Amino acid sequence: MYLHIDMDYFFAQIEEKRRPMLKDKIIAVCVFSGRTEDSGVISTVNYPGRALGIKSGMPIATAKKKAPPADSIFLPVDREAYTQASMFIDGIIRKGCDKVVQASIDEWHVEDSDAIQKAPKIKEEIEKKSGLTCSIGVAPSLLGAKMGASKCKPDGLLILDKESEEKLISGSDVEKVPGIGKKTGEALRALGALKIQDISKIDPGNLVETFGRKTGSWLHELSLGEYKSELGEEKEQEEVSRIGTLKMKTRDSYILLEKLSDLEPEAKEWLMEKKKSYKTLTIIFITEDLRTHTKSTTFSHPLPWNSSTEAEKKKLIEEFLSENPMMIRRIGIRFGNFLDLGGQTTLF
């Protein structure tokens, strides 16, 4: 059996715990972009906020219109604190279970033959030691466990047998299934599938044509109740990026380079800490229409974290500007294609 452990409104719950007096107020954790006073989006909001229609991804200004100022607080993200809490919880889960894969900052996948007994114990222990609640789904497949957890949240525990798992998945609205987002969901609805079971009526060839080979056949199998789940291997992070929003949209390469020089040290610090060298450098551009574009180069030899990137950054920016006439709103830098520096030391 599989467990899916999912922390409840994680970032906001941590902020709530830090400030117990705010417990019943609306707590929204925000990514302030700095472009204007309230530009940016909501990262997470607690349940009183959700009750008023505030959601992740919503612009902060829109959320503020829904929340009475006296009963609400809008806080900036404190990633370091959330990462620390995440690592602490990771330790608790690993102590109790053998096969554990951390799936994101606030989710874990576990395979355990004794899952039904262990699930309530882990839940209690997490709450006792961290003060934070989570929701846990237990099911014969990982997909069932995930959907079970989201069905019973917050602070829930749901155990599904083969039959109830099958029912939950096949009867679910398409966009409730992890892996099916807005785009895929809309496309499926356009093909006449509202629920997962409806997908079985669509010709598999049509699915592959619309969604590509991988997703198309995955959807087809899903609709027939075929979802094999294996716990993926725990993978090392494959790239690191830092991205930021410009005060004003621009096409001035000097301003763009200046912004990158704010972002780059943080990404490089990560490389240094993890002792990684990299082969691929990518510049990320978000144009005024909010579309994302990238330009990248791969070097024939890995470069150490402290290597200069000035010439390449300039080249990639100029290349992008020459082929896209739009103004740029956000810019970022990404390092990837890592090689462990191992015992080697950096050269000076």
Next chain:
DNA sequence: AATGATACTCGGC
């Protein structure tokens, strides 16, 4: 034509 590497977009959280 097959294989592997690289470039880029999509979209989940």
Next chain:
DNA sequence: TTACGGCCGAGTATCATT
């Protein structure tokens, strides 16, 4: 209808090499 961050991996497209 639009408002709108900062990440990341998955998947696909394209290019290079044989």
